[in-house]
Amino acid sequence: MSSDRFGIEAGVDRQEEDAEDTRARLRWGPFAKIYKENDTSAFKKRKVVRADGTIDWVVIRPKFRELLSDLAAGVIDGVILYNPDRLVRQPGDLEDLIDIVEYVKRPVIGAAGGRINLINDSDRHMARMMCVMALKSSEDTARRVARMHLATAQDGKIQGRIAYGWIRKGHDKRKTLPAEAAVVTALFDDFLSGESAYSLARKLNDSKVMPPAAAQWSATMVRKILRNPCYAGMVSYGGRHRVDATLAWDG
Incomplete structure (x- = not known):
């Protein structure tokens, strides 16, 4: 298959x-x-x-x-x-x-x-x-x-799998999930204050916060969240991020 x-x-x-x-x-x-x-x-x-x-x-x-x-x-x-x-x-x-x-x-x-x-x-x-x-x-x-x-990217819509912080199934799909959104916000705040991805993952595991699809958090998972353009309100296509709407002929 x-x-x-x-x-x-x-x-x-x-x-x-x-x-x-x-x-x-x-x-x-x-x-x-x-x-x-x-x-x-x-x-x-x-x-x-x-x-x-x-x-x-x-x-x-x-x-x-x-x-x-x-x-x-x-x-x-x-x-x-x-x-x-x-x-x-x-x-x-x-x-x-x-x-x-x-x-x-x-x-x-x-x-x-x-x-x-x-x-x-x-x-x-x-x-x-x-x-x-x-x-x-x-x-x-x-x-x-x-x-x-x-x-989809030209329309400014996020595509692909729904990221951590949003409801992933049901009628409320793609709506903000407050508990997970708070975790994401805290990750960005703590990282900008100088903490490493490894220490952030360990802190989440110590706090018993469940990760999106694994037994426990890892530094790699934290880095993926920190690098995901959707958390900055940007649409990604072909590895490039766009903030404003674009036309077909801008490349």
């Missing part, structure tokens, strides 16, 4: 059920391994600096790479995937899998989406076309989301 902020894993569980049905239909033995890659994008690339200093932009997918390694090494002798667009969104990743399939001659079968089998050359070509279509869909979505975020 590309996104599962709360770790419910409902989507991957449903995919596993369909994969189990396909396994039973094929009369294969029980699964040797299940590669759950939850809350992981198969589309978004990240900057990686290699040991020699070179820079690559790659999709980081540990479980997918583990699957490729196991298939190449003979740890597993076949793969059942839910759907090609759940397996890969980048043509390079698909070609890495196809290279291994052509070498080991083991089946890689889809449970949905036409039930392709990458051991067949015609299905491999179909999978390539489906991968390109899935990539196009992801790029279209990314473009629309980026445009929406720009429009």
Whole structure:
């Protein structure tokens, strides 16, 4: 699944059920391994600096790479995937899998989406076309989301997760939460008076103040609050902060 902020894993569980049905239909033995890659994008690339200093932009997918390694090494002798667009969104990743399939001659079968089998050359070509279509869909979505975020910033509206100090759920969402707002105000006052982020975190923990999403406060959490532009009434877009309304052509 590309996104599962709360770790419910409902989507991957449903995919596993369909994969189990396909396994039973094929009369294969029980699964040797299940590669759950939850809350992981198969589309978004990240900057990686290699040991020699070179820079690559790659999709980081540990479980997918583990699957490729196991298939190449003979740890597993076949793969059942839910759907090609759940397996890969980048043509390079698909070609890495196809290279291994052509070498080991083991089946890689889809449970949905036409039930392709990458051991067949015609299905491999179909999978390539489906991968390109899935990539196009992801790029279209990314473009629309980026445009929406720009429009929201130009309107002077805060976007993203609701910060500590405001109500995060229900009908009163985004209204000030007085108890948390008082904590934020005290953090800024104490920091400006010379206290460190570490001492502020320790003070909050000693006072039994609950943090937004952790067991206890840390210096890193305090610094994030102190650096968040929304507490200064500013809107951030692309790492830059704006105080006044802006027009589309100012950049």
